[in-house]
Amino acid sequence: MIDFRYHLVSIVAIFLALAVGIVMGTTLLQDPAIELARRTSDELTNTNNGLRADLDTLRGREAGNDAFISSMTPDAVAGDLTGQRILLIETPGSSTAVREAVQQVLGQAGAEISGRVTFTEKFLDPKGTGVIDGLVNQLKPANMIFPTTATTWDRAAALLGAAFVTNDQAQVGTPNPATGDVISAFETGGLLSTEGEPGKRATLAVMIAPERPYEGEDAEAQAGALVSVADGIDVAGKGTVLAGSIVAAAVPGDVINAVRDESEISKRVSTVDTADMPVGRVVIVYSLREQLNGRAGQYGIGKGASAPQPPVTSATPSPTTQSGS
Structure with a gap:
């Protein structure tokens, strides 16, 4: 017949084993988990920096295009x-x-x-x-x-x-x-x-x-x-x-x-x-x-636009045109 002390020793042994297992598992997994998190963070940071650089490039190109078009606008529309x-x-x-x-x-x-x-x-x-x-x-x-x-x-x-x-x-x-x-x-x-x-x-x-x-x-x-x-x-x-x-x-x-x-x-x-x-x-x-x-x-460039602009012609409309659109 198993007495109370046996049960007590068994229970203590079980909890001790669980504690040792948790400590060992945490120790063994800690370094790989931290390393994975670090790699993931580095990759996200690099990706974000790359996207920011791309965005800055696009903004720079857009600003350059806008400046060029603005400088050409008076000639592009003169007399129209x-x-x-x-x-x-x-x-x-x-x-x-x-x-x-x-x-x-x-x-x-x-x-x-x-x-x-x-x-x-x-x-x-x-x-x-x-x-x-x-x-x-x-x-x-x-x-x-x-x-x-x-x-x-x-x-x-x-x-x-x-x-x-x-x-x-x-x-x-x-x-x-x-x-x-x-x-x-x-x-x-x-x-x-x-x-x-x-x-x-x-x-x-x-x-x-x-x-x-x-x-x-x-x-x-x-x-x-x-x-x-x-x-x-x-x-x-x-x-x-x-x-x-x-x-x-x-x-x-x-x-x-x-x-x-x-x-x-x-x-x-x-x-x-x-x-x-x-x-x-x-x-x-x-x-x-x-x-x-x-x-x-x-x-334009949105939904329903048929083209970025009308067909460009060299003809200048007459100010005496009578018909409406």
Whole structure:
């Protein structure tokens, strides 16, 4: 019969064996585990340093390319838009820096800026469509007829298009008789603001897209409102280019992708998704020139772009061109 002391000795022996095993195992595995961790850390550090070096190289190349293109831009666009008067349109969330850079290149191309129209968030608010409808019904001329499928923003865009742009060269630089009332009403309603003399009608328009897509439950409606404005301005004048920067993924609130997804509108309104780059500003000029010749295109490097730029031609559009895009 096994007594209690035997059990006690057995239990102590078992725990002693476990302790010795743990100590021996830890000692034997410690050096290989530490060495593996050290090698892994070194490899990750080397990889990270390599990626940083590659990124620095790419940034250096991009800076060099941008500097070169910027220096060549005046010659690349010289005379391309001589005789054209251009309306600049800023949207909620658009970049002032991009707009200023675009405006500078348009000037280098020989264009005259008629003024700037800045839409407010209130204009894009779906809850405020009743106010917009009321203004449009009050201000539209009797001969302005809207399609039965026209949305609130479609109707507003047609009215604003008639106020800000024209495809008749004889009317360039002159106000539409109803322009003053239209601008005043929309400004008083907090829907837009103006700078310069946008009421003295332009021939072309450049709309600066928001830097980031709109978000939230109204994002798609907000983007659609700006698509309507771009299209309405395009139809009333000789052409419109919507310009902005590339968005990593297609989302409902991205205005440029919204235009590109509308097959009929994309046949009229051009888009450029590289406006934050010097090359993109040149592409905007070329796109406007293409609009003057009755064509449109989707340019850049993002989703839906058909090419980085329009086909380059040596022909300079005539400032007396009558047909719109």
